[in-house]
Amino acid sequence: MNVNEKSNGDCVSPSQIDASCRVPSLALFGGAALWLVVGLALALIASIKFHQPAFLADCSLLTYGHVQAAANDLILYGFAIPAALGVLLWIFARLSQAELVLPLVPVVAAHIWHVGVLLGTIGILTGNSTGFAWLEYPRLVFPLLLVAFILIAISAVATFGQRKERELYPSHWFLLAALLWFPWIYSTANIFLVVWPVRGVGQAVINWWFVNNLLFVWLALVGLGVAFYFLPKLGGKPLHSRFWAQFAFWTLTLFGTFLGIPQGAPVPAWYPAASALASSLLIIPLIAIAIIFVKTVCGANVSCKGGPFCYIKFGTVAFLLSGLMTIAVSCPHFSQITRFTWFETAQTQLQLFGFFAIVILGGAYEILPRVMGSPLPFPKFIRFQHWCFMLGTLLLVGSLAVSGIQQGLHDYSFDLALPALRISTLGLFFLLLGSLMFAANIFVMTIKWNLALGKTVLAAVIAPLKTAEVKS
Amino acid sequence: MKNGFTVFIAALVVLGASWTAFVLGAAVQLGHEKNTTVLNSSDVYPLQRAGDAAFGLDVYRANACAACHTEQVQQSGMACDVVLTSAGKNPTAVSNLVATLKLIGIPEVEADAAADKITALGGKVETRILATGGDIARGWGIRHSVAADYLYDYPVQLGSLRVGPDLAAIGVRLANANVLLQHLYAPKSVTPNSAMPPFKFLFEVRPIGATPSPDALNLPKEFAPASGYEVVPKPEAKQLVGYLLSLRADVPLFEAPFTPPTPATNAPATK
Missing domain, CATH: 3.30.1390 (Ribosomal Protein L30; Chain: A,)
Structure with missing residues (x-):
């Protein structure tokens, strides 16, 4: 590090760094908030169909399979990924102690991404899905999402390159790996399944690999990277040891990536066997993460009060639970009961809402007032939303898990699974309520900012010209 | 780990391991799979789906039937x-x-x-x-599903959730096109406590013309349309049923052997 750089670094104040992330954050979070609300509304429609199968059944757009797939993808591609990228950009800028490089690129990319999600959702509802789980968006969406992601990754990596402190912080490893891993798995899955599909059941293997690596590994990398940044920052205690974080990172990426091939799948036996072995080894990174979490959080001198620190604590615990559920469903003995039941859905929902959405929303709530340079319009919503999300996740995941075990023990009987399944509708309702609060905060903020911007522009336009300048 | 480049290379190797195994491995091992022969026979298996059944697979995909139905029988x-x-x-x-x-x-x-x-x-x-095994006892199939069963399908839709029954051998279990069509139009008319939504948009309700359509559904009174009207399946409904009837998986294979039931006339006299 040369002296010149250092003196430059001293010039950039945190508020300048935050301001450089303003427009990208609004573009990424705004769309994400909208898609979260739409996605949860669709998930609620799908859930109501369990109370009344004929509900909206005569409209071919809104048949159960369409609504369910569109909701899943909206929550993952529409909300989780762009919101996570918004948090990631800010963390990279802050860790680098430098302003965001190429701030316009993520803004353009965010718009490409959200247009892609819109087209994909229309595609699913009109019956043009690819037919592969969590990859339903039709072929034309693939280049849009891939290009948008790569553009954001370029801005993130360029900012990373500007860092003043050469040594990497643990969050760097997790987030950099995530920036590498998403384009890799997403393009692999699309190329091998949609563009030039492989023959026969190889499609299923690649699809399972993709789903696990996106829903478990990618979300874990980003969620933990964000948690390992905010837990020490908000708690005021340093992250408990780089060693454990490093250990957790390598074991998670090494074992976690091999999960996902279900037991008893109609494929050669070594695929599920490799997954079962990897899932039993997954306990190692989980223990490491639990140690990091406990040692970092215990004795932290901060009152939680439903703020971002609470969000991220809850999310990390949910991740540990979701990891244990993953191990359970991959274990050959227990999977006899849970296979093909709602229990597997419960794990996915815990990973998505209990862990990822809560961690990212906590991060977003921490970031928003900083990048906007003004307090949130509805600061009380942070606490309400935390309660809504905790309650909603608990009801949703708990009821799905119970109905899944009922199903598995009783010949996949739908009637026995139904009572618990109906409670899950209530869980989705609370999640929707919480997501509306986030949307309200971000949209009011965006509108205020646009108005202020408009006023500034207007003032500049109608300001009288200085005659001295004209003369010269 | 001070150097970003080292982390990058190491992550590339670690993450690439599962890609090599599960993507490259699957593409090479399963992607070059060829059709096989039925056990103790020279019949080729599987045969490509033809006609309505081939189009029906696409109707199955478009309506996301795999959200609630699996197509894989398990065997213990x-x-x-x-x-x-x-x-x-x-x-x-x-x-x-x-x-x-x-x-x-x-x-x-x-x-x-x-x-x-x-x-x-x-x-x-x-x-x-x-x-x-449980699935066999439930009558959902004769043997477990194997890779060969899906050789020509695109997309392969194994499904992951059993809200409804498994369909891997529905063509054997319920080999009646009329019942399947009626089930699609009004599930509760076939299975009273069915949770399946009706797929009425795959059918046309129209006034009976000079000659009633031979395809019209024969529905129980409470599900029938107003008098003077008939319910006729659209091509998509017929294709979907053609696909369902083509789901059989009922021949013994090397990796899934079983003794096929012998025809009644040749049954050996026991005792």
Whole structure:
């Protein structure tokens, strides 16, 4: 590090760094908030169909399979990924102690991404899905999402390159790996399944690999990277040891990536066997993460009060639970009961809402007032939303898990699974309520900012010209 | 880990491991799979779906049927039945022996032992192999699903959730196009407590013309349209049913052996 750089670094104040992330954050979070609300509304429609199968059944757009797939993808591609990228950009800028490089690129990319999600959702509802789980968006969406992601990754990596402190912080490893891993798995899955599909059941293997690596590994990398940044920052205690974080990172990426091939799948036996072995080894990174979490959080001198620190604590615990559920469903003995039941859905929902959405929303709530340079319009919503999300996740995941075990023990009987399944509708309702609060905060903020911007522009336009300048 | 580049290379290797195994491995091993032959026969398996069945797979995809139905039968093991085909020259001894032995639903080793004992006394036996497990007991299939069953399908839609029953062998279990069509139009008319939404948009309700359509559904009164109207399946409904009927998976293969039921006329006289 040369002296010149250092003196430059001293010039950039945190508020300048935050301001450089303003427009990208609004573009990424705004769309994400909208898609979260739409996605949860669709998930609620799908859930109501369990109370009344004929509900909206005569409209071919809104048949159960369409609504369910569109909701899943909206929550993952529409909300989780762009919101996570918004948090990631800010963390990279802050860790680098430098302003965001190429701030316009993520803004353009965010718009490409959200247009892609819109087209994909229309595609699913009109019956043009690819037919592969969590990859339903039709072929034309693939280049849009891939290009948008790569553009954001370029801005993130360029900012990373500007860092003043050469040594990497643990969050760097997790987030950099995530920036590498998403384009890799997403393009692999699309190329091998949609563009030039492989023959026969190889499609299923690649699809399972993709789903696990996106829903478990990618979300874990980003969620933990964000948690390992905010837990020490908000708690005021340093992250408990780089060693454990490093250990957790390598074991998670090494074992976690091999999960996902279900037991008893109609494929050669070594695929599920490799997954079962990897899932039993997954306990190692989980223990490491639990140690990091406990040692970092215990004795932290901060009152939680439903703020971002609470969000991220809850999310990390949910991740540990979701990891244990993953191990359970991959274990050959227990999977006899849970296979093909709602229990597997419960794990996915815990990973998505209990862990990822809560961690990212906590991060977003921490970031928003900083990048906007003004307090949130509805600061009380942070606490309400935390309660809504905790309650909603608990009801949703708990009821799905119970109905899944009922199903598995009783010949996949739908009637026995139904009572618990109906409670899950209530869980989705609370999640929707919480997501509306986030949307309200971000949209009011965006509108205020646009108005202020408009006023500034207007003032500049109608300001009288200085005659001295004209003369010269 | 001070250097970003080292982390990048190491992550590339670690993450690439699963890609090499599960993507490259699957593309090479399963992507070059060829059709096979039915066990103890020269018949080729599987055959490509034809006509309505081929289009029906696309209707199945477009309506996301796989959200609630799987197409994969699980099997927990195999059991053998030892069937006496001829009592030989010493029928009393054989029949006494048979009375002491357990011959139905036994493991292969015991079946071989029992068969050896009976043949030692001059009797002739046939060992029949049966798949066992929850799905088989529910009648959802004869054997577990194997990779060959999906060789020509695109997309392969195995499904992951059983809100409804497994469909891997629906073409054997419910080989009646009319019942399947009626189930699509009004599930509760076939299964009273069905949770399946009706797919009425795959049908056309129209006034009966000069000649009633031969395809019109024959519905129970409470599900029938107003008098003077008939319910006629659109092409998509017919294609979907054609696809469902093509889901059979009922032949023995090397990796999923079983003894096919013998036609009644050739049944050997036992005892």
